Amino acid sequence: xxxxxxxxxxxxxxxxxxxxxxxxxxxxxxxxxxxxxxxxxxxxxxxxxxxxxxxxxxxxxxxxxxxxxxxxxxxxxxxxxxxxxxxxxxxxxxxxxxxxxxxxxxxxxxxxxxxxxxxxxxxxxxxxxxxxxxxxxxxxxxxxxxxxxxxxxxxxxxxxxxxxxxxxxxxxxxxxxxxxxxxxxxxxxxxxxxxxxxxxxxxxxxxxxxxxxxxxxxxxxxxxxxxxxxxxxxxxxxxxxxxxxxxxxxxxxxx
Numbered sequence: 733x734x735x736x737x738x739x740x741x742x743x744x745x746x747x748x749x750x751x752x753x754x755x756x757x758x759x760x761x762x763x764x765x766x767x768x769x770x771x772x773x774x775x776x777x778x779x780x781x782x783x784x785x786x787x788x789x790x791x792x793x794x795x796x797x798x799x800x801x802x803x804x805x806x807x808x809x810x811x812x813x814x815x816x817x818x819x820x821x822x823x824x825x826x827x828x829x830x831x832x833x834x835x836x837x838x839x840x841x842x843x844x845x846x847x848x849x850x851x852x853x854x855x856x857x858x859x860x861x862x863x864x865x866x867x868x869x870x871x872x873x874x875x876x877x878x879x880x881x882x883x884x885x886x887x888x889x890x891x892x893x894x895x896x897x898x899x900x901x902x903x904x905x906x907x908x909x910x911x912x913x914x915x916x917x918x919x920x921x922x923x924x925x926x927x928x929x930x931x932x933x934x935x936x937x938x939x940x941x942x943x944x945x946x947x948x949x950x951x952x953x954x955x956x957x958x959x960x961x962x963x964x965x966x967x968x969x970x971x972x973x974x975x976x977x978x979x980x981x982x983x984x985x986x987x
Contacts (some may be wrong), residue, residue: 775851
């Protein structure tokens with residue numbers, strides 16, 4: 733424990749915790765959108781379960797760090813391009829994000845009716861489009877958490893070689909995300925334009941994962957800056973819309 737109380741250890745822990753929170757933003761967005769399809773009384777529970785799954789997966793991968801690093805070795809090659817286990821996982825996750833996010837945006841733009849769960853409902857009524865139950869929601873969260881967990885663990889390995897520091901940072905970041913997940917989820921799901929923007933962010937993340945699977949390294953800082961800038965512009969638009977008074981109708985101006 734004494735080694736964890738040194739200045740270097742504390743700095744590494746705080747830095748890694750911050751990075752884990754930043755890397756977990758896309759995870760929160762996805763979990764919030766999936767949970768938003770559930771009845772109101774199940775959404776917070778699904779979000780907490782989803783983040784709990786993320787925590788367990790990250791800690792498990794940290795203990796199996798040798799196996800994770802071994803996934804970087806090529807399994808086969810296609811036209812001279814090698815694919816490792818990690819590449820296949822990133823490729824599958826990226827394609828899943830592109831598919832699910834594009835499908836969700838398509839459903840929104842089609843204007844099809846969605847189930848709007850009430851606070852007193854125990855189960856969501858069956859719907860033709862976008863149907864979701866608790867088990868399916870957790871399955872989708874677990875699948876994407878596997879992909880997001882690899883980025884999280886590899887980032888941790890790049891900052892420190894002390895597994896205890898990694899685990900503490902992951903736990904702290906998950907607690908922070910759990911505290912804010914419900915607020916973020918309510919904010920996203922209550923505003924259609926923000927939800928479309930969040931889905932667009934997931935498409936961007938999916939594209940980054942696919943590029944990384946093909947060994948095209950795109951600095952994630954660019955993506956996060958673009959996401960922050962777009963969100964800032966949208967928040968200004970929302971604030972501006974609140975200040976706009978309804979236009980005066982023509983028949984109201986006629987005496």
